[in-house]
Amino acid sequence: MxxxxxxxxxxxxxxxxxxxxxxxxxxxxxxxxxxxxxxxxxxxxxxxxxxxxxxxxxxxxxxxxxxxxxxCPEPRCVMVPAEYIPSKSLRRQAKKERWQLTLNQAFDEVIHACSLPRSNGLPEGEHTWIHQEMIDAYGKLHAQGFAHSIEVWDETNTLIGGLYGLKLGGIYFGESMFHRASNASKMAFWGLMRLCEQSQVALVDCQLPNEHLMSLGATTLPRADFLHQLDSLIVSGAEHWHSDSHQPLAVSLLDTAHPWQSGK
Structure with missing residues (x-):
């Protein structure tokens, strides 16, 4: 495909x-x-x-x-990457951590981690929608170049956070995120925002609003407005992401201009 x-x-x-x-x-x-x-x-x-x-x-x-x-919820929760502003505390943490971000280097591990029960106050059973049928389906989309993950690694090269979703042209449809260290998922989200901004991805679909997403700066659009924008977004000339399209990124560089560098 x-x-x-x-x-x-x-x-x-x-x-x-x-x-x-x-x-x-x-x-x-x-x-x-x-x-x-x-x-x-x-x-x-x-x-x-x-x-x-x-x-x-x-x-x-x-x-x-x-x-x-x-x-197809009403309203639709979205984020405009160009308008994303990380919190001051997240900026401070990024400057001192020796973590790294990668693109598409551990998709299977990320989606499996996202499928596990949460311990961060989310409703019991929230994880159950990422079951094996979903894991298999999005794994195929990843192999075909449509589904993408961002991973967060600590200084021991241990996976401590990440997210995954689907990209069509100039829109990224976020599916889920996880963390095993404080704010690791927020670092992944910040990395996604910067990558989208650099790649001409104009909108991130967060699907359903919740307190966590809104705290990150997400907003809502009437469903009709979202669908009206969608036709042009899915066929825009945004940069294509593949497994080697971007080099690993130190989180300490997230706040610099164009932090994601092209791969080899």
Missing amino acids: SHLWQQNHNPITPETLKSLGRYDFPDPATIDPDGIGIVALGGDLASETLISAYAQGLFPWFNEDEPIAWW
Whole structure:
């Protein structure tokens, strides 16, 4: 599927991406006029289905052994990378830590870590939606060049935090993050914001608002506004990310100009 971005003579259109799967997803405004958020049940998690769904503003969110549920919440939680401002305390910590950020170096480890039960006050069972079926599906998207992870490593080269999500053109659809050291997930998020800004990724979709995301500077958009922007974002000329596209980054450099350097 990564060949989609290599068709120089046939530019990718929103319709191309939306029609990849074999399912016709309903219009969220028509099927869910009250903004409850769930717009469809069933289907599968094939790569084509997922790309088609995300291109239409939908994402899967369901517990194991339940039908696949497709969501398009109202409102939509988003972050504009160019407007992200890290806290003063996070800036101070970054300057003194000897941690490093990497891109796409431990996707499997990150998604598995994100699937584990949380101990940070999130509701019991919050982790259950990242079950094996989801792990397998996003692992395939990663192998195809669509799903990406950012990892945080300490000075002993131990994975202490990270996040993963899906990138289409100029939008990154964030899925989940984790930490094993204080503020490690926030460092990963800051790294994502800087990488997106450098790569012409104009918007990060955070899906559903929560206290943690809002504390990081996320905001909300009416669903109609989000979907209106989506068509142009998914086919924008943003830089493509691959496994060796960016060198490891010391977190102490996050606050400098263009911190992420191109890979070899």
